[in-house]
Amino acid sequence: MGKKVAFCEAGYDSFYGAQQSLYTFLVNVDREKIEPVFVSPGEGEFTKRISEIGIDVEVIRQPEVFNKRGNVLKEKGLSSKIKALTGYFKHVKRYMNYYKKENIETVYCNDIRSILTSGLAARLRGIPVVWYVRVDKRLGIFNWFASNIATRIVTISNNVQNIFPKKLIINANKKFKTIYTGINLEQVDAVSTTSCLREELNVNKDTQLVALIGSIQPRKGQKDFIEAIYEIKKNHLYDAEDVKFLIVGDIVDESQRNYLEELKEMVKKNQMEEMVIFMGRRNDVLSIMKQVNLVVLPSYSEGLPRVVLESFACLCPVVATDVAGTGEIVDDKQNGLLIKPGNIEMLFKSILFMLEDKARTKEMGKNGRKKIEDCFKLESYISNLEELLLSV
Template identity: 30%
Template sequence: MSITILHTESSPGWGGQENRILNECIGLKKLGAKVFILCQPESGLARKAQDAGIEVFTHPMRKSYDIKSIYYTARLICKLNINVVNTHSGKDTYIAGFAGKLSKKHPLIVRTRHLALPITSTFSYKYLSDIIVTVSEYVRNYLISRGIKPEKVFTVPTGIDIERFNPDKVEASLREELGLSKSTPLIGTVAVLRKKKGHHILLEAIPEVLREIPEAIFVFVGDGPQRKNIEEKIKQYGLSKKVIMLGHRNDIPQILNSIDLFVLPTLQEALGTSFLEAMAIGKPVIGSDVDGVREVIDHGVNGYLVPPDNHHLLASAIIKILKNQELAYQMGQEGRKKVENKYTLKHMCENMLNLYLEKINKNL
C-alpha cells in the first residue's frame, strides 16, 4: 500500500535528532512513501529539508497545549491524507498527538525518543502515542522501566550513510591542512562542546598519553557552550600545541578518514552516532561504558569501553591502540563491518517503513 507520513519537530535547532529526521524522510521517499515535515518557522530542519526536496510546512509551536497549532496540525493531517504522524520532541508530540486523536483520519501516532535523558512525564508516551520508537535498546529499556508497555516500544537504531563515510572514496585531507606528516599519531573527537560529552576527561588524559607518545596530536571538532572552558583548560594544562580546536566543520568524513583513532568519553549517550560514523570509515573507537554506547562498541573487538570519568584508564586505552597498528587496523575493519550489518541508512529506513505498515495493517 502507498503511505503518507508527516514528521513533526518543535525544536528550532540542528543536531543529531534533526539529522536523523531528514535522513529518514529522504530514505522513506526513495522507498515510495509520500513524506512531509511540519516544524518551526526558520528552523534548521526546514531549510535543509527544503534543499533536499522534502515538502515542508511551518507553524509556530509555542507550548505543548497550543490550540492554534493543534487546530492547524489537525487540518494538515486531513488535507494531506496522512496515514502516519511521527513526532520527535516534547511540544510537537503533544500538539500532533492531540491533533491526530481529534482528526477524522485517525493516523497512526509514532513517537521517536532520541535522547538518553530522564523523562518528566509518561503522559504523551502512554496516551498520545500508538507506538514509540527508540534509537537504542538502552532507551527502550528505560521507557519500559517507567511503565510503558514493552509491546508498544520498538528499537530502530540511527543509520549511517556508508557511502558518505566510505574510506575508499573519502579524501584524508586534514593532515595536509594542519601540516602534519603521515606518521604523526592523530586522535580525533567529534561532538558538540557540552559537559556531558566528556571533553574535560579527555583533556585530563592527554598529558598521560603524551608522556608515552609525545608526538601525538589531538583534534576537537564541534562547537557549543563549553568552548571557552575547554580552551581555558587547554592553556592551563599547557596543551596549546597538542590540542587543536577545529570548531564546526562540514567535512566530517574527510576529518575522520585522516585520524588514527576516535575518542569520546561521553557521560550520557542514547546511542552514539559519532562512534558509528568513525566506525563506518574504518577507525578504532574508544568510548565510556555508558547507556547506548555499549551497543555500538564491542569491547576489544572494534574498540574499547572505559569506565566513565576515569582519565587514567582512558589514557591507557588510547596508548594501547596507538602503539599497536595491527590492532588498530583490525578494530577499524570490525567497526566498518558492524555498521554495514546493522547501522546503515537503508536498515533504518526499511525498518521504519515496515513498522509503519505493520501497525497500519493491524489497525485496518
Template identity: 25%
Template structure:
C-alpha cells in the first residue's frame, strides 16, 4: 500500500539570504516529492545578487510559495520600548522581558493567527520551521491547538531562555540540529533529548568545481598576490571587524607582503568596515564585492578563507572551502570547531583573539607546505563525512516519522 504524501508547510521568516537559505534550497531540490508535498511560507520575498528573489528560485524548482505580509512596528510599540528603556535602565533582563512582551503583542501573535489559519485551511500535517526556536515562536503558538506536527530545523547556535525551552518541550515534536554542538546547546538549556536529532549540514561533493581564475581576472588581481577572503552577510555576528584588525597587525609586521582581502556579501556593517579599512591605511587592499550568486568562484580564488563569526551552526561555506582546497581559518565557535581539526584540516583561534588570528594569517602566508597539508586533509574530510545525500536522507527520516504529540509542561 502506497504511503500517503505528508503535507508540509515550511516556514522561513527571515529577511535576508544566508547559508540557511542555501541549505534549505539544496534540500528542496532533492527531497522525495512522492513522499512530501511542500509549500513554503515566507514573510519577505528577499533577494540575492542580480535581483533574484526567493520566490523566483522556488518557482524554478516547482515549490509553491505563499507570503504573510508584515506591517511596520506601530508607534505605540516604539513608545513603550523607549519608556521601558528609561525606567528599566538598571535592569537588562527587565528591558528584554518588556521588549519581548511588546513584540509578542504587535508581531508574534498576529503572525501566529495568520499561520494557524493557513495550517487549518490547507490541511497541513507538518509545520517545518527553518531557523531557531526563539525566532520561530509564532509557529509554536500557531500549531499548539492543532493536530499538526511541529519540526524545528535549528540552523544556528540557538539563543534560549526558560520560557522558550518550555514552549519547545510542550509543543515541539522534533528538532533537527545542524551540528552536534547545536544539539548540545539545546540539551544544556533543558530541551528534551527525545526531541533532538543531529543531521549535519552537507554539500554536493560531486558538483563541478570552479578554478577561480575568472574571479581573479575580473578583480584585476595578479597571480603573485596572496588573497585572503571572507563570504557572508556584513553584520555584527560575522565579526569582519576582527578580520580587518588582524590584517592590520599582519600588515604592520609584514609591510613587504603583497596581499588583498575580498569581502563577498552585503549588510548593515559595510560602511563601518570600509571606514575601518581606510583608518588602517589599506582601503586599496580591501575589495567589497556586494552579494554574489557565485560564491564558489570566489572561494576557489582565495588562498585563505576567514570566518570570524561569534556564532554559527555548521557553516556550509566552510565545507565548500574545504572541498575547494582553500585554507580555512575560523573562530573556535559551535559549528566551525566541529568541522576544523585545528592544525590538520584548518586553523582555529579563540573568538575575538585578533593577535592569534594575525599569527595564523602569517603562518599560512609564509608556509605553502602547511597550506597543502591542511587543504588535502580538509577536502578528504568533507568527501568522507559531509555528502549532501546523507543530509537529505536524515531530514526525510525525521519528516517521515514525526507525529503531533503535545508534551506535558516540564
C-alpha cells in the first residue's frame, strides 16, 4: 500500500489548466507508491472526472459564502464577517476530522483557496502540506499565510516564485522547488480531427483560423484580443472570408457573466459578428488546436500556461504575453512571438505578422513541438512530483 495522500482543489466544477494538470498527474501516478484520495468542497465536473479514474472522492461541503469568488472578509457588516469566519473555522475542523479518520499522511493543495482551508487543517494536525502554485497572483497576506502553512512550495515555473518576497525565498530556499507540468504527446497525437472545424464554421480551406482558448475572465485578455481584431478590420487588412477569430471557453462562475456580455457587446458594436465567433466551452480543444493556424494568449497573469504547451504539442505556434512562465516556454521569434501585456498595438502587429508569413508560422509550429519534446515531457512531471510527495 502506498503513502496516503489527500489531493485538494477548490475548483471542483471547472476543468481548465490547473485542474487538467492535476488530473494528468492522478491518471499517471504510481499507485503502489502513492494512494490518492481526492477531497473537495463540492461536486462538479472535476470531481466527476476524478471518480471515473477510480479515485475515491470525499466531499466536505463548504459554507455558501465560500462559493463566492474573492475575499469573504469583504462581506458587509460585522455580523456577516463573524458568520463567515465561524463557518470558515468549522469547515477547517471538518477537514481535520477527516484526515484523522482516514490516516492521511500528506496533503497536496492545488490552489490558494484549498491551502487556506484543507491545508490549514493538515498543518493543525501536524500533517505535511505541499502547495503547488500555478498562477503568478500577488495576494499579499494570503500568500504570506499560505507560505507559512506549506511544508513545501512547488511553483509551476521559475518566474512564479517572484510573487513571494525575495527574503522568503532566500531564507527558505529548500522549501521551494519548480516542477514544470508535462504533456502526454501520445495522447495528443491520438486526437482525431475527423470532426472538421472548417465544416462547422462553414469556411473554406484558405480561411485562416486564429483562436484564443481559455476561461472567460479579464486576466485572460479577451478584451485586448477583440480590440486587436478591430484594428485589423478598421484598416481593411482582412475580412471575414480571409480569417475567423475564435474565442473558445466559458465563464468559470457567474461573477464573470458581465465581462462575457461586455465582450459580446464590443463585437456587436464594431460589426464584427462574422469575423469573431464565441465557441463556448469545448471538449475537443486539442482537435481545435490541430486545425487552427495560430493560438493567441494575451493574458495579464499566468503560471505556465497549459494552452501554450498543448498548442506547441499540436504543432501550432502562439502569440503570447510575456508573463510569469510563458517566456520559459516561448522562445521569441523561434516558436512564437512574445509581447507586453496590455499592448494592443504589439498584439495587433504580431497577429498580422503570423497571418502574412505562413511559411514562418508553420516553421514556428514545428519548433514548438520540439520544445515540448525536449523540456516538457509528461514522465518528468510525474516522477518529479511523485518524488517530492514521497519525501515530505
